Amino acid sequence: MTAAALAPTPTTAAPAPAAPSAAQVQAAERAAIDAAASGPVLFFLGNAILWLLLATVLGFISSVQLHSPGFLAHCPIFTYGRILPAYNNALGYGWAALSGMGVAIWLLARLCRVQIKWPGVLVTGAIFWQVGLTLGIVQILGGKSTGVEGLEIPGSAAVLMLIGYMLVGLWGALIFGYRRQAPAYISVWYLVAALFWFPWSFGLAHLSLALPSVTGVVQSLIAAWAAQNFLHVFLTAIGLATAYYLIPKVIDRPVHSYHLASTGFWAFILFAGLTGAVRLSGGPLPAWLVTLSIAATILLIVQIVTVSANLLLTMDGQYHMVYHSPTIRFTVFGAIAFTIAGVVGLLASLRSVDRVLHFTLFQSAQTHMLLYAFFSMVMFGAIYYILPRLVGCEWLSSTMITWHFYGAAYGGGMLIILLAISGIASGSALADGEAIFSQIITDGQVYYLGATLAWVLIALGHAIFAFHFLLMLFRIGQPGGEPTLFAPIGEEKH
Amino acid sequence: MNRSLNLFAGIIGSFALSCYALVLLPKSQLGTLPPQTAEDEGKIVDIYPVKNVGVEAGRAVYKAEGCFYCHSQQIRDEQNGTDLERGWGVRRTVARDYIFEKAPVLGSMRLGPDLANVGSPKWRNEQVEEHPKYKPARRDAAWHLLHLYAPRTIIKDSNMPPYRYLFKTVKIGQAPADDALALTGPDAPKAGYQVVPTERAKQLVAYLMSLDRSHPLKEVKGSAPEVAAK
Numbered sequence: 001m002t003a004a005a006l007a008p009t010p011t012t013a014a015p016a017p018a019a020p021s022a023a024q025v026q027a028a029e030r031a032a033i034d035a036a037a038s039g040p041v042l043f044f045l046g047n048a049i050l051w052l053l054l055a056t057v058l059g060f061i062s063s064v065q066l067h068s069p070g071f072l073a074h075c076p077i078f079t080y081g082r083i084l085p086a087y088n089n090a091l092g093y094g095w096a097a098l099s100g101m102g103v104a105i106w107l108l109a110r111l112c113r114v115q116i117k118w119p120g121v122l123v124t125g126a127i128f129w130q131v132g133l134t135l136g137i138v139q140i141l142g143g144k145s146t147g148v149e150g151l152e153i154p155g156s157a158a159v160l161m162l163i164g165y166m167l168v169g170l171w172g173a174l175i176f177g178y179r180r181q182a183p184a185y186i187s188v189w190y191l192v193a194a195l196f197w198f199p200w201s202f203g204l205a206h207l208s209l210a211l212p213s214v215t216g217v218v219q220s221l222i223a224a225w226a227a228q229n230f231l232h233v234f235l236t237a238i239g240l241a242t243a244y245y246l247i248p249k250v251i252d253r254p255v256h257s258y259h260l261a262s263t264g265f266w267a268f269i270l271f272a273g274l275t276g277a278v279r280l281s282g283g284p285l286p287a288w289l290v291t292l293s294i295a296a297t298i299l300l301i302v303q304i305v306t307v308s309a310n311l312l313l314t315m316d317g318q319y320h321m322v323y324h325s326p327t328i329r330f331t332v333f334g335a336i337a338f339t340i341a342g343v344v345g346l347l348a349s350l351r352s353v354d355r356v357l358h359f360t361l362f363q364s365a366q367t368h369m370l371l372y373a374f375f376s377m378v379m380f381g382a383i384y385y386i387l388p389r390l391v392g393c394e395w396l397s398s399t400m401i402t403w404h405f406y407g408a409a410y411g412g413g414m415l416i417i418l419l420a421i422s423g424i425a426s427g428s429a430l431a432d433g434e435a436i437f438s439q440i441i442t443d444g445q446v447y448y449l450g451a452t453l454a455w456v457l458i459a460l461g462h463a464i465f466a467f468h469f470l471l472m473l474f475r476i477g478q479p480g481g482e483p484t485l486f487a488p489i490g491e492e493k494h
Numbered sequence: 495m496n497r498s499l500n501l502f503a504g505i506i507g508s509f510a511l512s513c514y515a516l517v518l519l520p521k522s523q524l525g526t527l528p529p530q531t532a533e534d535e536g537k538i539v540d541i542y543p544v545k546n547v548g549v550e551a552g553r554a555v556y557k558a559e560g561c562f563y564c565h566s567q568q569i570r571d572e573q574n575g576t577d578l579e580r581g582w583g584v585r586r587t588v589a590r591d592y593i594f595e596k597a598p599v600l601g602s603m604r605l606g607p608d609l610a611n612v613g614s615p616k617w618r619n620e621q622v623e624e625h626p627k628y629k630p631a632r633r634d635a636a637w638h639l640l641h642l643y644a645p646r647t648i649i650k651d652s653n654m655p656p657y658r659y660l661f662k663t664v665k666i667g668q669a670p671a672d673d674a675l676a677l678t679g680p681d682a683p684k685a686g687y688q689v690v691p692t693e694r695a696k697q698l699v700a701y702l703m704s705l706d707r708s709h710p711l712k713e714v715k716g717s718a719p720e721v722a723a724k
Contacts, residue, residue, distance in 0.1 A: 065655065066605075069645075073655035080655055081560020147557025148597045183497050193505045200509060204517065209597065216592040218521050220600045225516045269504055273512030282574040283600055284587045289520060355574045359566060359604040433579030437607050438651040 029113065030389075036115035037106050038390040040122035044102025045383055046473065047130060049466050051094025052376075056462045058087035060455040067448035077141040085152040086140050092230065093133050093153070093161070096371060098126065099379040100238040101168050104191050106386055107245055108172055111188050112179030121167050128164025132157045148219065150227030151205055158206045162199060169195045186261040190241035193269055194234050201229035217284050225276035231370055233272050239334065239375040240268075240307060242382045246331045247314055250385065251321050256313035264306035271296040271303070281354045297349040304342030311335045324485045326401045330381030333409060337373035344369065356431060361444070362423025365416050372412045380408065380465065387469070388484075393477035395484040400468045402486060407461020415454035422447035524589050530711055542709040545594045552701025555694050557599060559657070566601030567610040567705070581618025582608040584708045591707045606654055614706040638699040639673065639691050644681045660695035663687050 064071045065080045072078035109116050116122070136153030139145060145152040153161070172195045176188065184192075205226030208214040214222065248255050255261055274296035277289045312335070315321075321328040345366060348357055357363070384401065388394045395401060422444045429440040471477060478484055529540040556562070569583035577583060587610055592598040601608075611617050617633065633641075637648070643661050645652035661675070666688045673696075674688040683689050691699070 066653070069653050069655040074658055076559075076659045079559060079657070079659075081563050082558075084563050085560060143558035145558065145560070146597065147554075147560075147562070147599065149562065149602060184501070189501055192501060196505050197509055200513070204513070208517075212596075213525065214521065215594065215596050216524065216527070217589045217598060217600070218524050219597045220592075221520055222517055223597070225512075229512070266504065269508040270511075273508055274515055276512075276516050279602065280600065282570045283568045284589050284591060286520070286523065286589070289516070292515060351574075355570075358570075358575075359602065361603075363602060430576060433576035436651075437580065438649050438653065441605055441653045442651040 030110070033109050033113065033115050034106075034389045036117070036119070037109045040116065040119040040126070041102045041106045041386065042390055042473070043123050044098050044105070044126050045387070046469070047126060048095050048098035048102060048379075049469055051090050051098060051133075052462055053466055055087055055091035055095055056455075056459045058083055058090055060452070060459060062087050063448070063452045063455045067445055067452065076143060082141050082143065082145070085145060085149075086137050088150075089133065089137055089140065089152060091371065092235075093136075094130075096235055096375055096379075098129070099383070100194075100235055100375070101126070101165075103242055103379060103382045103386065104194065104238050105168070105172065105175070107187055107241060108175045108191055111181060111185050111245070112175050113181045114175045114178050116171070116175065118171075122171050125164040125167030125171070128167065129161050130164070132160030132162075132164060135160065146209055148209060148223045150230075151209060151223050155206055155210055158202070162203055162206075165199055165202070169199055185245075186255065186258070186265060187241035187245045189265050190237040190244070190268075193265075194237035194241070197229060197237075197273070198234040201226050201233070217280075220280060220283075221277060221285065221289070224279040228276035228279060229273060231367065232275060235375050236272065236338075236370065237268070239338070239378045242378050243311060243331050243335050243338075246327055246378075246381055246385055247311055247335070250325050250328050250331075251315065251318040253314065253318070256310050256316070260306045260310040264303045264310065267300065267302035267306070271300045275300065275349075278349045278354070281349070281351065282358055294349050294351070297346055300342065301346055304339060304346075308335070308339040308342075321489075324487055324489045326395070326398070326405070326484070326486065327381045327385040329405060329486070330377050330384065330408075333405075334374045334376075334378035334381065337369060337377060341366065341369035341374055356427040357423055358427075360423035360427045360430075361419045361447075362427065365419035365423060368412070368416050368419065372408075373416060377408065377412075380404070383469070387472050388477075388480065391472050391475055391477075392480050393472070393475050394480060394482065395468060396471050396477045397468070398484050398486050400464050401484065404461045404465040404468070407457045407459075407464065411454045411457030411459075411461060415451055415458065418447045418450045418454060422451075527590055527593050529593065530590065530709075542711070543591060543594055543707075546704055549697075549701040549704045552697035552699070552704075553599075555660075555698040556701055559698075561609075562599040562601040564601075564603060564605035564654070565607065565609045566604050567598065567608065568600045569608060569610050569707070577608060580607075581616070583611045583614075584616060585710070585714045587707050588711060588713055590711055590713065609702065609705055610707050612705050613703040614708050616708060635696075635699050635703060636673075636676070638702055639695060640675050640677075642691075642695060642698070643675055643689060644677065647677070647679075647681055657695070660698065661689050661691050663689050 061072060061078065062080060062083045065073070065083065069080070073080075076082070105116070105122060108114070133153070136157035139154050139157065140152050144154060146154055151158075172191070176184075176192055179188075205222050208219060208222045244255065244261065275293050277285065277293035278297055281290050281294070283290075315332060319332075322332055323329075347353055348362065348366060384395065425447070426440050426444055429435050429443070430437070529544070530542050531538045532541045533539075567587075569577045569585070569587045571586040572578055578585070592600075612633065639661075641648050641654075642657045644656050645654040646656075663683045664687065666674075666686055670688050671690050674690050677683065677689060
């Protein structure tokens with residue numbers, strides 16, 4: 001079986017039980033790799049956090065507008081129909097994509113044991129990407145969006161983003177090409193898949209907007225396909241690659257099963273790209289398309305089960321580490337969110353459920369489950385791990401990390417749960433054809449208010465995180481060596 | 495090297511499959527869908543849908559303001575919800591309804607009602623706390639303009655933001671303008687002034703009024719027993 005034949009051997013993430021001299025050599029090599037990667041990776045991560053702050057502000061405004069529609073409504077650029085896509089793009093293409101690319105570059109350099117050359121190319125890529133994204137968001141706010149959900153950024157700006165991405169993707173491919181570590185670890189598979197998929201999907205979708213021959217619902221389908229690829233293939237693959245790296249690394253034991261890892265990967269790569277049409281379930285499309293995507297979503301359970309089992313079994317007996325290690329706490333939270341998002345996604349794709357939940361805020365809850373509770377939390381975990389290795393000092397304050405975690409976990413969790421309940425409530429109420437629509441929407445007021453409260457928590461967490469990151473950039477922290485932990489290992493907190 | 499080859503083959507193959515199944519195949523199946531035709535005195539003529547270039551400007555306003563983040567334009571059938579019962583349409587919408595639209599605004603969220611047929615005379619008016627002085631038999635241009643300017647004066651529970659920037663308040667000349675809004679109470683402008691729609695508001699309303707996808711189609715069962723469309 002191909003999958004089994006491709007299973008990587010447990011060399012890469014395994015603890016190195018080598019002689020001290022060899023360990024020192026390895027440590028020196030890692031330090032050299034980190035030093036070579038530090039410039040571009042810090043640039044990506046720092047900029048990603050700026051986008052996260054912008055997205056937080058936009059997300060908060062759009063949340064307030066749900067319960068107070070008049071909020072900032074007099075000003076065209078702040079109207080809900082412009083703020084919401086600006087938020088989605090700032091969060092997805094700003095924070096998520098940039099942090100994902102930065103972490104991906106660092107992981108590839110580490111796992112392929114390559115010292116990055118010409119880091120300026122990566123920085124140039126990030127600049128192009130962000131110039132394009134900034135122009136795109138300015139045009140969205142200025143009422144110049146393409147008007148296609150998920151592809152709002154106008155073509156000229158998208159081209160700049162794609163050029164920037166190509167530089168990053170090319171460097172990723174070169175790192176892989178020059179790797180000195182074979183066979184490739186499972187994280188590398190996911191990263192290569194992510195880096196390859198994105199430009200084709202993004203490029204083709206934007207090209208289709210420019211082609212006059214693509215009209216009608218085919219265009220909507222392509223947009224849904226691209227949006228699904230971005231979230232469910234590109235970002236998900238980077239998030240899983242990161243989790244597969246961090247969890248074994250921090251708890252210092254190899255991944256539980258390489259066969260599970262490889263089975264999961266092949267299920268993922270085969271099915272995830274076929275799920276796009278669920279976004280148009282019940283819509284004006286041939287039934288076979290939606291059926292195909294529902295079937296792919298159901299089959300994707302193979303990946304969700306294998307990845308979840310693998311990560312959780314790797315953690316087995318080491319769960320106390322969530323009390324000690326910030327990286328583990330964030331990453332394990334993300335891994336569990338991935339499992340929940342996968343199962344919820346499967347259930348919600350079923351026609352009988354989708355009938356009720358389609359067109360409701362439940363969709364937004366699902367997106368946030370994957371994009372925030374899974375992906376972003378794993379990225380936070382990765383940043384807590386990577387940054388000390390790049391700047392040479394440890395995080396200043398475990399209290400600040402704790403507060404960031406509470407803000408992100410409780411705020412994010414609360415937001416998702418409230419959006420989900422609100423979606424279920426309004427969806428069920430709409431099943432009564434006599435019920436008055438506007439009243440059903442207004443009945444969700446308490447959830448919308450709660451969601452805004454959740455945003456306040458999220459914003460506090462992000463502000464603390466950004467401040468902490470800034471301190472690290474100025475090398476204000478604990479002396480290097482021992483990681484900043486919530487509690488020393490050995491002292492159990494209950 | 496062999497393993498990398500397998501990896502690349504898998505990744506490229508999976509992308510090709512995804513692209514084929516969800517982009518190329520649907521494009522070849524739906525991309526050439528013609529309008530519905532009918533025989534008129536021996537001649538085959540296109541009857542529905544028709545290209546309506548006159549409302550493109552309004553459609554652009556609809557997109558620019560992001561109306562589609564809260565309003566869908568797709569009617570699902572009885573098995574998939576209460577759209578028909580709710581009076582949002584007389585039949586479900588299908589791919590043919592959108593063939594002349596570049597990037598149709600199907601929408602994915604309903605924080606407001608579906609608008610696929612909002613310009614149709616059959617579109618149901620929700621009889622809730624309508625404007626006391628202003629109860630049109632159907633949603634005409636004046637209704638839409640008033641609703642855009644101050645949604646809650648018409649629908650008490652409306653969650654729609656007021657789009658005041660699509661209007662301007664001007665001094666009344668010799669007589670009030672024909673399209674001045676019939677505003678009362680706190681929404682009314684001060685004496686001697688009137689609120690009139692901008693060009694963009696008029697374009698948007700013209701677009702909304704043009705939305706009618708209730709024409710019978712042969713592929714939608716029960717939508718038109720009386721029409722002998724072929």
